[in-house]
Amino acid sequence: MVVDREQNESRPFGAGGREPARSPAPLILEFPVRGMDFVSAGDAAAKVKKTLIQVGMPDGVVRRAAIATYEAEMNIVIHAREGAIKASITSDQVEIVATDVGPGITDISLAMQEGYSTAPPHIREMGFGAGMGLPNIKRCADELDIQSEVGKGTQVRIIIKRSGEGQ
Amino acid sequence: MKDCVLTLQQVKDILKAEVLVGNDQMGRVVTSGFGCDLMSDVLAFAPPGALLLTGITNAQVVRAAQMVDAAAVVFVRGKRPLPTEPVLEMAKDIRLPLLTTRYLLYDSCGLLYCAGLKGCTEDGGRQGAE
Numbered sequence: 056m057v058v059d060r061e062q063n064e065s066r067p068f069g070a071g072g073r074e075p076a077r078s079p080a081p082l083i084l085e086f087p088v089r090g091m092d093f094v095s096a097g098d099a100a101a102k103v104k105k106t107l108i109q110v111g112m113p114d115g116v117v118r119r120a121a122i123a124t125y126e127a128e129m130n131i132v133i134h135a136r137e138g139a140i141k142a143s144i145t146s147d148q149v150e151i152v153a154t155d156v157g158p159g160i161t162d163i164s165l166a167m168q169e170g171y172s173t174a175p176p177h178i179r180e181m182g183f184g185a186g187m188g189l190p191n192i193k194r195c196a197d198e199l200d201i202q203s204e205v206g207k208g209t210q211v212r213i214i215i216k217r218s219g220e221g222q
Numbered sequence: 223m224k225d226c227v228l229t230l231q232q233v234k235d236i237l238k239a240e241v242l243v244g245n246d247q248m249g250r251v252v253t254s255g256f257g258c259d260l261m262s263d264v265l266a267f268a269p270p271g272a273l274l275l276t277g278i279t280n281a282q283v284v285r286a287a288q289m290v291d292a293a294a295v296v297f298v299r300g301k302r303p304l305p306t307e308p309v310l311e312m313a314k315d316i317r318l319p320l321l322t323t324r325y326l327l328y329d330s331c332g333l334l335y336c337a338g339l340k341g342c343t344e345d346g347g348r349q350g351a352e
Contacts, residue, residue, distance in 0.1 A: 094308065096282060097285030181278065185262045187265070
Protein backbone atom coordinates (compact mmCIF):
# COMPACT_ATOMS: atom_id res chain seq x y z
CA MET A 56 0.00 0.00 0.00
CA VAL A 57 1.35 3.37 -0.94
CA VAL A 58 0.15 6.47 0.85
CA ASP A 59 1.08 9.68 -0.88
CA ARG A 60 0.04 12.26 1.64
CA GLU A 61 1.41 15.19 -0.29
CA GLN A 62 0.67 14.89 -3.96
CA ASN A 63 2.63 18.02 -4.72
CA GLU A 64 5.71 16.49 -3.11
CA SER A 65 6.21 13.92 -5.84
CA ARG A 66 8.17 16.42 -7.91
CA PRO A 67 11.93 15.95 -8.07
CA PHE A 68 13.91 17.09 -5.05
CA GLY A 69 16.62 19.33 -6.34
CA ALA A 70 16.86 17.65 -9.71
CA GLY A 71 19.29 19.02 -12.25
CA GLY A 72 21.78 20.31 -9.72
CA ARG A 73 19.57 23.10 -8.41
CA GLU A 74 19.09 23.78 -4.73
CA PRO A 75 16.86 21.14 -3.19
CA ALA A 76 13.21 22.15 -3.25
CA ARG A 77 11.89 23.14 0.14
CA SER A 78 9.54 20.47 1.36
CA PRO A 79 7.72 21.21 4.59
CA ALA A 80 5.94 17.86 4.48
CA PRO A 81 7.68 14.62 3.63
CA LEU A 82 6.59 12.18 0.96
CA ILE A 83 5.32 9.17 2.89
CA LEU A 84 5.28 5.59 1.63
CA GLU A 85 3.87 2.76 3.74
CA PHE A 86 3.86 -0.96 3.00
CA PRO A 87 2.62 -3.94 5.01
CA VAL A 88 5.08 -6.84 5.25
CA ARG A 89 4.04 -10.44 5.96
CA GLY A 90 6.19 -12.88 7.85
CA MET A 91 7.54 -15.82 5.80
CA ASP A 92 6.23 -14.38 2.52
CA PHE A 93 9.37 -14.88 0.44
CA VAL A 94 7.69 -14.15 -2.88
CA SER A 95 6.57 -10.62 -2.03
CA ALA A 96 9.64 -9.96 0.11
CA GLY A 97 11.52 -7.03 -1.30
CA ASP A 98 8.51 -5.35 -2.89
CA ALA A 99 8.61 -2.51 -0.39
CA ALA A 100 12.31 -1.88 -0.90
CA ALA A 101 11.87 -2.00 -4.67
CA LYS A 102 9.10 0.60 -4.52
CA VAL A 103 11.07 2.84 -2.16
CA LYS A 104 14.03 2.64 -4.52
CA LYS A 105 11.88 3.47 -7.54
CA THR A 106 10.38 6.48 -5.77
CA LEU A 107 13.79 7.79 -4.69
CA ILE A 108 14.98 7.63 -8.29
CA GLN A 109 11.82 9.41 -9.46
CA VAL A 110 12.29 12.29 -7.02
CA GLY A 111 15.89 12.74 -8.11
CA MET A 112 17.84 11.50 -5.11
CA PRO A 113 21.57 11.00 -5.79
CA ASP A 114 22.63 7.47 -6.75
CA GLY A 115 24.53 6.92 -3.50
CA VAL A 116 21.51 7.82 -1.37
CA VAL A 117 19.27 5.60 -3.49
CA ARG A 118 21.65 2.67 -3.15
CA ARG A 119 22.11 2.98 0.61
CA ALA A 120 18.39 3.46 1.21
CA ALA A 121 17.46 0.54 -1.03
CA ILE A 122 19.89 -1.86 0.65
CA ALA A 123 18.94 -0.77 4.18
CA THR A 124 15.22 -1.00 3.41
CA TYR A 125 15.61 -4.41 1.82
CA GLU A 126 17.57 -5.80 4.77
CA ALA A 127 15.00 -4.39 7.21
CA GLU A 128 12.17 -5.85 5.14
CA MET A 129 13.87 -9.26 5.00
CA ASN A 130 14.33 -9.20 8.76
CA ILE A 131 10.57 -8.83 9.16
CA VAL A 132 9.88 -11.59 6.63
CA ILE A 133 12.37 -13.98 8.24
CA HIS A 134 11.81 -13.31 11.92
CA ALA A 135 8.43 -11.68 12.54
CA ARG A 136 4.75 -12.54 12.10
CA GLU A 137 3.89 -9.27 10.43
CA GLY A 138 5.11 -5.74 10.16
CA ALA A 139 5.37 -2.62 8.06
CA ILE A 140 7.89 -0.46 6.28
CA LYS A 141 7.38 3.29 6.33
CA ALA A 142 9.56 5.64 4.31
CA SER A 143 9.54 9.40 4.85
CA ILE A 144 11.33 11.24 2.08
CA THR A 145 12.37 14.89 2.14
CA SER A 146 14.85 16.81 0.05
CA ASP A 147 17.48 16.32 2.78
CA GLN A 148 17.07 12.73 3.91
CA VAL A 149 15.29 9.41 3.78
CA GLU A 150 13.89 7.96 6.99
CA ILE A 151 12.95 4.28 7.01
CA VAL A 152 11.03 2.83 9.94
CA ALA A 153 10.57 -0.95 10.00
CA THR A 154 8.14 -2.09 12.67
CA ASP A 155 7.16 -5.66 13.41
CA VAL A 156 5.13 -7.89 15.69
CA GLY A 157 7.40 -10.78 16.50
CA PRO A 158 9.86 -12.36 18.88
CA GLY A 159 11.96 -9.25 19.43
CA ILE A 160 15.74 -9.19 19.81
CA THR A 161 17.18 -10.55 23.05
CA ASP A 162 20.60 -8.91 22.76
CA ILE A 163 20.79 -6.03 20.29
CA SER A 164 24.55 -5.56 20.62
CA LEU A 165 25.05 -9.24 19.78
CA ALA A 166 22.68 -8.97 16.81
CA MET A 167 24.78 -6.09 15.50
CA GLN A 168 27.85 -8.30 15.23
CA GLU A 169 28.63 -9.65 11.77
CA GLY A 170 28.02 -13.39 11.61
CA TYR A 171 25.58 -13.60 14.50
CA SER A 172 22.20 -14.93 13.39
CA THR A 173 19.22 -16.74 14.87
CA ALA A 174 17.81 -17.63 11.45
CA PRO A 175 16.98 -21.34 10.98
CA PRO A 176 18.75 -23.55 8.38
CA HIS A 177 16.02 -23.27 5.73
CA ILE A 178 16.50 -19.50 5.71
CA ARG A 179 20.24 -19.91 5.28
CA GLU A 180 19.66 -22.21 2.32
CA MET A 181 17.86 -19.31 0.64
CA GLY A 182 20.95 -17.13 0.91
CA PHE A 183 20.00 -15.24 4.06
CA GLY A 184 20.59 -15.61 7.77
CA ALA A 185 24.33 -15.05 7.53
CA GLY A 186 24.28 -12.51 10.31
CA MET A 187 24.87 -9.56 8.00
CA GLY A 188 21.44 -7.89 8.05
CA LEU A 189 21.76 -5.37 10.86
CA PRO A 190 25.48 -4.73 10.18
CA ASN A 191 24.57 -4.01 6.55
CA ILE A 192 21.90 -1.58 7.68
CA LYS A 193 24.36 0.14 9.99
CA ARG A 194 26.87 0.42 7.15
CA CYS A 195 24.31 2.16 4.97
CA ALA A 196 22.79 4.42 7.63
CA ASP A 197 23.80 7.81 8.92
CA GLU A 198 21.66 7.19 11.99
CA LEU A 199 20.29 3.89 13.30
CA ASP A 200 18.06 3.28 16.28
CA ILE A 201 16.74 -0.14 17.31
CA GLN A 202 14.05 -0.60 19.94
CA SER A 203 12.95 -4.12 20.76
CA GLU A 204 10.91 -5.92 23.37
CA VAL A 205 11.26 -9.66 23.64
CA GLY A 206 7.99 -11.41 22.85
CA LYS A 207 6.41 -8.28 21.35
CA GLY A 208 8.40 -6.91 18.47
CA THR A 209 11.04 -4.60 17.09
CA GLN A 210 11.27 -1.15 15.57
CA VAL A 211 14.28 -0.23 13.43
CA ARG A 212 14.66 3.44 12.51
CA ILE A 213 17.14 4.31 9.79
CA ILE A 214 18.11 7.75 8.55
CA ILE A 215 20.09 8.30 5.38
CA LYS A 216 21.13 11.88 4.77
CA ARG A 217 21.72 13.45 1.44
CA SER A 218 24.75 15.17 2.93
CA GLY A 219 26.12 11.76 3.95
CA GLU A 220 26.51 10.61 0.37
CA GLY A 221 29.83 9.06 -0.37
CA GLN A 222 30.00 6.86 2.72
CA MET B 223 46.60 -8.96 -17.52
CA LYS B 224 44.66 -5.78 -18.06
CA ASP B 225 41.28 -5.25 -16.43
CA CYS B 226 38.52 -4.89 -18.94
CA VAL B 227 34.78 -4.87 -19.19
CA LEU B 228 32.85 -7.60 -20.91
CA THR B 229 29.57 -7.56 -22.74
CA LEU B 230 26.95 -10.09 -21.78
CA GLN B 231 27.44 -11.67 -25.19
CA GLN B 232 31.09 -12.29 -24.28
CA VAL B 233 30.02 -13.66 -20.89
CA LYS B 234 27.55 -15.94 -22.61
CA ASP B 235 30.20 -17.22 -25.01
CA ILE B 236 32.90 -17.73 -22.35
CA LEU B 237 30.56 -19.62 -20.02
CA LYS B 238 28.70 -21.43 -22.83
CA ALA B 239 25.62 -20.04 -21.12
CA GLU B 240 21.96 -20.12 -21.96
CA VAL B 241 20.04 -16.86 -21.73
CA LEU B 242 16.87 -17.14 -19.63
CA VAL B 243 15.92 -13.47 -19.68
CA GLY B 244 17.29 -10.54 -21.67
CA ASN B 245 18.25 -11.92 -25.09
CA ASP B 246 17.88 -8.37 -26.36
CA GLN B 247 20.36 -7.04 -23.79
CA MET B 248 23.48 -8.97 -24.74
CA GLY B 249 25.26 -5.71 -25.50
CA ARG B 250 25.05 -4.64 -21.86
CA VAL B 251 28.44 -4.19 -20.22
CA VAL B 252 29.55 -5.78 -16.95
CA THR B 253 32.34 -4.01 -15.08
CA SER B 254 33.20 -6.60 -12.42
CA GLY B 255 32.27 -10.07 -11.24
CA PHE B 256 30.91 -11.21 -7.88
CA GLY B 257 30.45 -14.89 -7.06
CA CYS B 258 28.40 -15.61 -3.96
CA ASP B 259 25.51 -17.61 -2.53
CA LEU B 260 24.90 -15.25 0.40
CA MET B 261 22.56 -12.45 -0.59
CA SER B 262 23.52 -10.32 2.40
CA ASP B 263 27.12 -10.44 1.23
CA VAL B 264 25.94 -9.35 -2.21
CA LEU B 265 24.22 -6.39 -0.55
CA ALA B 266 27.32 -5.58 1.47
CA PHE B 267 30.02 -5.89 -1.16
CA ALA B 268 28.75 -5.93 -4.76
CA PRO B 269 29.30 -2.61 -6.56
CA PRO B 270 26.95 -1.28 -9.24
CA GLY B 271 27.42 -2.86 -12.66
CA ALA B 272 28.71 -6.16 -11.29
CA LEU B 273 27.88 -9.55 -12.78
CA LEU B 274 26.43 -11.70 -10.01
CA LEU B 275 27.26 -15.41 -10.22
CA THR B 276 25.35 -17.64 -7.81
CA GLY B 277 23.86 -21.07 -7.28
CA ILE B 278 20.81 -19.60 -5.54
CA THR B 279 17.81 -19.34 -7.86
CA ASN B 280 14.98 -17.93 -5.76
CA ALA B 281 13.19 -14.61 -6.20
CA GLN B 282 15.41 -12.90 -3.66
CA VAL B 283 18.38 -13.17 -5.99
CA VAL B 284 16.55 -10.88 -8.38
CA ARG B 285 15.67 -8.51 -5.53
CA ALA B 286 19.23 -8.40 -4.21
CA ALA B 287 20.59 -7.83 -7.72
CA GLN B 288 18.07 -5.03 -8.16
CA MET B 289 19.11 -3.32 -4.92
CA VAL B 290 22.81 -3.23 -5.84
CA ASP B 291 22.21 -2.37 -9.52
CA ALA B 292 23.85 -5.56 -10.74
CA ALA B 293 24.24 -5.71 -14.52
CA ALA B 294 23.04 -9.32 -14.77
CA VAL B 295 22.87 -12.65 -12.94
CA VAL B 296 24.45 -15.96 -13.97
CA PHE B 297 23.13 -19.11 -12.31
CA VAL B 298 25.97 -21.64 -12.03
CA ARG B 299 26.05 -25.43 -11.72
CA GLY B 300 23.33 -25.67 -14.39
CA LYS B 301 20.74 -24.30 -12.03
CA ARG B 302 17.62 -22.51 -13.12
CA PRO B 303 14.66 -21.08 -11.20
CA LEU B 304 11.79 -23.37 -10.32
CA PRO B 305 8.80 -22.81 -12.62
CA THR B 306 6.67 -22.35 -9.50
CA GLU B 307 8.57 -19.18 -8.58
CA PRO B 308 8.02 -15.90 -10.45
CA VAL B 309 11.76 -15.32 -10.87
CA LEU B 310 11.82 -14.92 -14.66
CA GLU B 311 8.80 -12.60 -14.61
CA MET B 312 10.37 -10.42 -11.91
CA ALA B 313 13.59 -10.18 -13.90
CA LYS B 314 11.71 -9.26 -17.09
CA ASP B 315 9.84 -6.53 -15.21
CA ILE B 316 13.05 -4.81 -14.14
CA ARG B 317 15.00 -5.75 -17.30
CA LEU B 318 17.57 -7.80 -15.41
CA PRO B 319 19.24 -10.35 -17.71
CA LEU B 320 19.46 -13.91 -16.33
CA LEU B 321 21.77 -16.59 -17.70
CA THR B 322 22.57 -20.15 -16.69
CA THR B 323 25.82 -22.08 -17.17
CA ARG B 324 26.84 -25.66 -16.43
CA TYR B 325 30.20 -24.50 -15.07
CA LEU B 326 30.60 -24.54 -11.29
CA LEU B 327 31.00 -21.25 -9.42
CA TYR B 328 34.79 -21.40 -9.11
CA ASP B 329 35.26 -22.36 -12.73
CA SER B 330 32.85 -19.69 -13.95
CA CYS B 331 34.62 -16.98 -11.98
CA GLY B 332 38.01 -18.24 -13.11
CA LEU B 333 37.08 -18.21 -16.77
CA LEU B 334 35.75 -14.67 -16.56
CA TYR B 335 38.76 -13.50 -14.55
CA CYS B 336 41.10 -14.96 -17.15
CA ALA B 337 39.16 -13.02 -19.77
CA GLY B 338 40.02 -9.82 -17.87
CA LEU B 339 36.92 -9.24 -15.77
CA LYS B 340 38.09 -7.99 -12.40
CA GLY B 341 36.64 -8.87 -9.03
CA CYS B 342 35.08 -6.58 -6.44
CA THR B 343 37.64 -6.75 -3.65
CA GLU B 344 38.85 -3.19 -4.02
CA ASP B 345 35.44 -1.57 -3.78
CA GLY B 346 33.97 -4.19 -1.47
CA GLY B 347 37.00 -4.14 0.80
CA ARG B 348 36.65 -0.42 1.30
CA GLN B 349 32.97 -0.80 2.11
CA GLY B 350 33.57 -3.70 4.43
CA ALA B 351 36.49 -2.21 6.34
CA GLU B 352 35.77 -1.43 9.97
